[in-house]
Amino acid sequence: MAATARRALLLALLVVAGAAVNAKPYSPADSLLLNCGSTADGLDADGRKWLADTNNNMWLGDSGKSSIMAAADELDSSLPSTIPYMTARVFTVEAVYNFTVNPKDRHWLRLHFYPSSYNGISPEDFRFSVNTSTGLTLLHNFSVWVTTKALTQAYIVKEFSLPKTPAGFIAVTFTPTPMTNVTYAYINGLELISMPDIFDDPATMVGFADQTVDIAGSTFQTMYRFNVGGGYIPPSNDSGLARSWFDDTPYVFGTLQGVTYNAGPRFHVKYPSEAAEYAAPVEVYTGTRSMGSDPRVNQNYNLTWTMEVDGNFTYVVRLHFCELLLNRPNQRAFDIYVNNKTAQSDADVIEMTSERGVPVFKDFAVHMADEPGEEFMWVALHPSVALRPQFYDAILSGLEVFKLNDSRGNLAAPDPEPSKMLAKAELGAMSDKDRTKSQKQANMATVMGGTAGGAAAVGIVAAICVVVYHNKRNRELTGSESHNSGWLPLYHSHTSGKSSGHIAANLAGMCRHFSFAEIKAATKNFSESLMIGVGGFGKVYSGVVDGDTKVAIKRSNPSSEQGALEFQTEIEMLSKLRHRHLVSLIGFCEENNEMILVYDYMEHGTLREHLYNKGGGKPTLSWRHRLDICIGAARGLHYLHTGAKYTIIHRDVKTTNILVDENWVAKVSDFGLSKSGPTTGNQAHVSTMVKGSFGYLDPEYFRRQQLTDKSDVYSFGVVLFEVLMARPALNPALPRDQVSLADYALSCQRKGTLADVVDPTIKNQIAPECLIKFAETAEKCLADQGTDRPSMGDVLWNLEFAMQLQDTFDGRSGRPQGRDDDGSGRPAVLEPSNSYGSTASVTTIGTSSTSRVHQACAIAEEDDEMLTGAAFSQIVQPTGR
Template sequence: MAGTARRPLLVLLLVAGAAAIAESKPYAPADRVLLNCGSATDSLDGDGRKWMADTNDDTWLTDSGKSSLMMAADRMDNGLPSTIPYMTARVFTMEAVYNFTVNPRDRHWVRLHFYPSSYNGLAPDGFHFSVTTSTGLTLLRNFSAYTYAKALSQAFIIREFSLPPTPAGFLSITFTPMPVGNDTYAFVNGIEVISMPDLFSDPATMVGFADQTVDIAGAALQTMYRFNVGGMYIPPSNDSGLTRQWYDDTPYVLGPVQGVIYRAGPHFQLKYPSEVAEYAAPPEVYLGTRSMGSDPRLNQNYNLTWTMPVDCNFTYVARLHFCELLLSRPNQRAFDIYVNNKTAQSDADVIGMTTEKGVPMYKDFAVSVADEPGDEAMWVALHPSVALRPQFYDATLNGLEVFKINGTDGNLAGPNPDPSRLLAKAELGAGDEGVPRTHGHRNMGTVMGGTAGGAAALGLVAAICVEKKSRELAAAGGSHTSGWLPLFHSHTSNKSSGHLAANLAGMCRHFSFADIKVATKNFSESLVIGVGGFGKVYRGVVDGDTKVAIKRSNPSSEQGVHEFQTEVEMLSKLRHRHLVSLIGFCEDAGEMILVYDYMEHGTLREHLYMGGKPPLSWRHRLDICIGAARGLHYLHTGAKYTIIHRDVKTTNILVDGDWVAKVSDFGLSKSGPTTVNQTHVSTMVKGSFGYLDPEYFRRQQLTDKSDVYSFGVVLFEVLLARPALDPALPREQVSLADYALLCQRNGTLKDVIDPAIKDQIAPECLKKFADTAEKCIGEQGIERPSMGDVLWNLEFAMQLQDAFEGGSCGGRRPAGEGSGTAGRSAAALEPSNSNGSAASVTTLETSSTTRPPHEACIIVEENDDEVANSAAFSQLVRPTGR
């Protein structure tokens, strides 16, 4: 048996775990004012928080509101999270002041909410204003919410500030309109003033100056970024009373290698030390992590890096949150921390600093960003320590926050952008100059509209000044896209037809970006149903009542363009019952968005583990495996040329409302050999580690047997209900393929089968299934069966299961999943040799999917006479839809 050393255990792997639940004591603020500006009634927002009408108390506004107008928005954008506080506004034509009595000992969050709509006919671009405080701070200067929201295609913007205690116990916030032509208006939809605990009492270490620190205890701060590293969005209601919002960090991870995501198990308990308050970050932040992975050679050759554009001429504090979840001894994992290419800390060892696992901690590092081209971003990078020679060459991070510190003049406002240039690009989309209106990732968008809304202003500036840094990275072999206005891919920006060639663009329905925004409620976080290498996947509705899955590209990866083209090309030409169907696409304004049939029951992985769903029965799992095998067999033999999927895994096997399995995600797919004499395709290695064919990895020679290997891992995953790679397990169990193979050859496989199905499997069925999986993961491709043979064997395994249960297979399976083999004897299904002809497989589905047709797609037939005459590979021939 081959040990784990011979298989590539690299990264780019999602190791998701059931979210652990840790109790934390919620913070109870002394002051908690949520003003629904311009409203006459108190109301609850979408999170159940009560907002008071700013007419409740005549003291809120200095002149009791007499010099201002209460207005309602003329329309509601689908991207708003709630009507409260965004559908009413207080509009000012002259300087106006809101007054708040506050606890003089407390710091306070001040959050300003803006929905740039037209109000009673006032155009949204007519509002330009500054915001200052009675403590001498400038929060916003010449601010145009419309400019930022329009350029970023966001419905609303929130600015969050942390203000130091006010000894007088009084805080005022002044709105000052700025002239725009003959008009001058200011507005605000909502204001939050909430006490917060003292999270900034300790000074931050000044990066590059070992003996210097920055006192942030008395500083005013603006929240620029707040990431739940390796995790999903955390709403204010889940933040221990501090009402912060934490966002997914994925779009800001630089480079193609984004590490391993790990979640602690359901019984993991955090142990807060006395110096770290339980509300420093929500437990969910500390219970998940992004690390580099298990390959020491790979890890020593790259940094795990986050890049975040910021304003020049300010000092920033980067707060890094750590909590060791797996290791328990010092020097098992040590790493260096870099901020803006300077060493912030060498040989950081979380266990060394906390003495045991499960103990949260954070470190603050300060850095100044000068006004120099190419120096307009915050870079946080981790690299394994070489000096300490730790047991594992790895690095890890749980959470990341970035705050801007006010200048000596009390200013927090960023430089005034040039709205005309940016708005022109916003209206016209991506032109030859390269900055699109919105090519942003969903997370970036929610950061703009969420707590880190202060970043929107920076984005407009960063879009202009990030160019030099991008060129430097490109020269160094890296890639960079702005976190604010991601740059259009340079090699496609001059094409009039965008990413797709004209012949491909005519194959499927073209959705406008406005259509997609409506379908996803402006990419609402609540509609996110998955995250992949290409980007976020949203649930949506088009044409009034048609449910769809909408996949929006993550612009931080240059390979997205190629994957987008490949996906449209492949799925526009292919139609099969067990392949997910592409309805259409959108490439407006630099976006790359794909629209698919909605798969009601999600991914296969969700039904095996880490999805919180009831476990599937053995028969149901086997049905799904058979369906997926049909889809892959069709790819290998049913089109003009062999198509190699190259990323077969349980997250790419979806299940629709009728429990029909469908293979998805063709972004990495590759056409196979085109001539008889050609045995492979030479190409760079791509795929998901844990499923990656070791022969392909070593030789960079891709064949259809690479898909067979990956599918073999899927079969064992179905049987054992555990991830393909799990770094938390003992070394011999990390790789599912190696561990399952060891158990299979030792005769102990039955002992590690998922307990939920262990007693349901017929012994003969288990033997046939396990033998098939074992052959699939043979070390060399020539040892592996074809997908036709795999399909034969799985069908035969089903017949053995039927015989064991004492009945035929007919009527036993979920709708649409009959094998088509009822009435045939088990013996008749056994292949006569190990290389059975694919053409002899007569059990493939020949009917179209049971879902109603989408008339948006035109079916393109592959003219292959050898295949066209076989009912086994029937394609739909209706030219108007499938």
């Protein structure tokens, strides 16, 4: 007990002392960034300086005499920067980089590779191993081309952490793999940077509480690094450690993905020690992903992340926590599971840190066997039942996964195997001659890849970056053969159809290229009976490709104002993006002066058709389901604004561009007008010509021609009122003060008469508190100045809270959800079911008949300070942000 008390006192003293510690950049003793094969120094896109590796011949063991300085034969627009990827040092024999380093520090070693032809050497001819002077094998028989093609990446970065070297010397050796034909080794960029002591303590072995794994003396490879609940953090924003942190969304398992919360830059993170502040940047700790506010829902699912890893290695999983809202023990406690084994029971962040705003991380080790079923690592959180906390919830701020070297000093794994479906689709579109050649190459790749059949070597976090954000573009490697790679399931092939030249050659490899004959067959020669819509781009048809796959086919109208640029933008944007709430592009056709886009078929059409376009015979949606569709669309837009390296602004948000699939999942569509947001921190907008749809157009954007993500927020506010009132954004047939939906809705909201103009079909279904929250959210979206509008993340949060208020009301009234129960005798409106057989609203976090409002009020009575937390203030007093 005395020892426990001393530890608690020491922790308290550390916290108090650390409260004044502000995050400051780490100053590494060694910081070397080599732009290999270059004759000149240069800056990358993040402003970091890379030195030409010819500046000091002592870095190369033979002064570079046995190597070739080469330039890439083509530039892939998915590259984050031309430096260091457009030049390479090519080795024909074993070659060594030698570095003198500080013996007291661990070091990051990052190897950058871009698969391309160099001085006429085909990318398939590079296969090599990388070792260090300490006897470590980092890569063995490694092919950049095979790896990036299998993982559909444009480039790859391998990040390793090397232990302290008492000799003060590190050598990195590149060795071409001996083959019957000539092979080469190469490197585009190399980083060697000192790192602070953030891996001193051993990790607890999951399943063996009395066993630990030494990290300080190990070499390890970074497999994943997530800013959980937040966006991409570039190396330049990482406190001097130059790490990249990525959005975790693509790796959250299941439909229940929790809710994200960000305390904002003004929140003060109090590091308990000087060393702790280097574990993760402030941006990681000011954001979280939690399960949501509904205890019943939370007790029936796990918040789970799943990641593909290599078998037969031990991994360290580092979880980062920072409590942003609560300030007393046992308000939120949860269990941590790794691979379905309990890593820690009853974890309580406040118990660990003693106060709000203090970050902490936990390390757990787990061994992954080399056998079926062990290809994926699972990390899961679940509310503690044993402690009966005040809130049944769990949170996480950051997640890292590191692979440790085995007993032989090896970190290498076999190259990943390309998708069999992808290979089949590609072969199916080739000529017999090309197919035979491709099969021979595939067989050769299999031989070279070794005999191990382990999991795909997903590599460092940059692999995550490219898989999620930067899809592999087309590469013309020879005069007759085109190798194509893109992140599209099932659909991925070439045809020999002649292009009409509207899109660049590199865009042609981003998704499937249909021949015009295929399109005509799919649409029965564009039969009017298959036409399902008409838009600014042209007519839209339903069709069938590959025998049984139903698709939507959009054919450009030659007289349309939306032409080649929109066609190219749509392909470029949608080929990069994959999200549950974004429509998926399958491919395109560009022959005979046609511009045709092929999408997944959305069974239930547009949102607008279910609101007031009764001519199509679409059923009217219940209020709950309208709200659920709004939440889904908000998730899609939130992903566009925060899920990629740069903001993507849709620029044409409206009810006809929100589609609904067969499971009633809302998906945002039509990216022909989309623009990438500002790429520099000192610029908040993009100056561009005004485009969009009148009635939804941001007035600030219209006046100043300065586009921001808040322009989408304004358009979405119009959508929200359109959903509520079931009338078009513009209706010239109405009295002058009612022509514009936005102006009329705001007028009614301010006069307190909005409830009188709600769609009569749903008026009696809406909970009063829900209507207040929903209307307030829409009103804030329509603020005249963009700076006064909420972010899409805040809009999403408020809509989810509105759904919780609706659930609470329905639970109290005991009425069936989605039905008119006012005794009018009108038929029940549609409450569609999702693929799980439950009401669609169940797919929204926090939808349950059990409310948290009373629990939250109890918090407020006990501690008024809780009202300062933005999220909880809304639960206590739903007044909006």
